[in-house]
Amino acid sequence: MEETAISRAIVRAYHEKLLDRLASDVIIVGAGPSGMTAAMYLARGGLKVTLLEKRLSPGGGIWGGGMAMSEAVLQDDALTLLDEIGIRHKPGPEGLHTADAMELAAGLCLSAIQAGVEMFNLMTVEDACVHQERLTGVVANRTMIAGALPVDPITFSAKAVVDATGHEAVLVKTLRKRGLPADCTAAEKLGEGPMDAAAGEAFVVENVCEVFPGLWVSGMSVCAALGGPRMGPIFGGMLLSGKRVAELIASALGD
Ligand code: 48H
Numbered sequence: 246m247e248e249t250a251i252s253r254a255i256v257r258a259y260h261e262k263l264l265d266r267l268a269s270d271v272i273i274v275g276a277g278p279s280g281m282t283a284a285m286y287l288a289r290g291g292l293k294v295t296l297l298e299k300r301l302s303p304g305g306g307i308w309g310g311g312m313a314m315s316e317a318v319l320q321d322d323a324l325t326l327l328d329e330i331g332i333r334h335k336p337g338p339e340g341l342h343t344a345d346a347m348e349l350a351a352g353l354c355l356s357a358i359q360a361g362v363e364m365f366n367l368m369t370v371e372d373a374c375v376h377q378e379r380l381t382g383v384v385a386n387r388t389m390i391a392g393a394l395p396v397d398p399i400t401f402s403a404k405a406v407v408d409a410t411g412h413e414a415v416l417v418k419t420l421r422k423r424g425l426p427a428d429c430t431a432a433e434k435l436g437e438g439p440m441d442a443a444a445g446e447a448f449v450v451e452n453v454c455e456v457f458p459g460l461w462v463s464g465m466s467v468c469a470a471l472g473g474p475r476m477g478p479i480f481g482g483m484l485l486s487g488k489r490v491a492e493l494i495a496s497a498l499g500d
Contacts, residue, residue: 262363265363266365267399267401268401268402269293269295269401269402270287270294270404270498271287271294271406271407272294272382272403272405272406272407273287273297273362273407273409274383274406274415274416275298275305275408275410275411275415276300276303276304276305276364276409277306277307277411277464277465278304278305278306278307278349278350278353278480278483279409279464279465279483279484279486279490280298280305280407280409280410280463280464281303281304281357281487282484282487282491283409283487283490284296284357284360284487284491285330285353285491286360286488287362287494288357292494292498294362294363295364295365295403296357296363297365297385297401298365298367298368299369299370300366300367301366301367302366303350303354303364303366304350304354305411306411306465307346307349307350307353308346308347309346310346311477311478312478315345315347316343316344316346317344317349318480319334319341319343319344319480320340320341320446320481321342322485323480323484326484326488327349327484330352330356332349332352333345341479367389368385368387368388369386369392370385370415371386371391371392371398371415371419373416373419373420373460374402375420378458379458379459380416380459380460381402381403382401382402382403382406383403383406384399385400404459405461405494407460407461407462407490407494408462408463408466408470409462409463409464409466410466411465411466412469413466413469414436414462414465414466417460417462417466417470418469420460426457430472433471435472436468436469436470437465437472437474437475438468438474440475441475441476442479444474445468445476445477446481446482447482448467449463449473449486450489452473453467453486454467454471454493455497461494462490463490464483
């Protein structure tokens with residue numbers, strides 16, 4: 246076997262995938278619990294979904310559980326979702342449940358990819374394309390290059406984009422820097438509030454929305470974008486927030 250045949254296989258397969266995904270129905274930015282859940286449901290609904298993740302490994306904040314103890318805590322209302330993708334869970338104290346963080350991260354990732362999501366790792370989203378006051382795509386660079394070398398990024402377009410970058414809320418913040426949208430409230434400008442687990446868990450599901458034409462938020466980005474409380478190391482709200490954004494986008498794109 247020629248060594249270059251191995252290289253040719255990688256280069257061809259990767260670039261075929263990349264070329265196909267320069268335009269998608271939905272781009273999800275960030276492969277944390279909310280982004281992977283959103284991507285999985287949207288792809289199951291038949292949409293062309295591309296997920297861009299800046300790190301080498303998808304999973305976001307799941308891996309570390311709480312204070313690097315790799316157990317994910319979930320509440321009753323997230324169990325149906327876990328069962329649907331075959332992630333095991335155990336009863337914990339006071340009506341809570343735990344799942345192995347590695348199993349949750351790997352299970353969500355596999356379910357999303359097997360539903361048809363194309364995931365690109367080491368891809369840092371740094372800006373948005375905005376045409377006539379609508380977000381039409383994202384600007385991305387290789388993580389190793391972004392901010393480190395004088396190399397221009399490339400763009401990916403989509404009918405809808407989800408900012409699922411967690412606390413960072415990268416796309417929301419990049420628009421806000423330019424005064425978009427112009428009607429932000431003071432709480433929205435301030436970002437995420439202090440910890441209140443129950444309120445934060447409800448907030449990330451109830452407030453999933455299109456924050457700017459073409460740009461949706463899910464998971465922790467909802468709090469960062471709209472000034473909701475943080476909730477600490479509990480993950481049910483993240484999964485349900487991802488499911489909710491998928492439902493809203495499917496309905497918006499179906500109209
Ligand atoms: C591409 C990027 C970029 C970028 C970041 O942080 P996440 O796990 O986000 P969520 O919202 O799915 O889950 C939040 C949860 O993990 C958490 O932090 C909780 C519950 N905190 C509570 C509290 O009180 O602190 O994942 C975001 C993903 C990560 O994988 C990042 O690497 C990725 O987004 N990302 N990807 N381009 N510019 N920025």
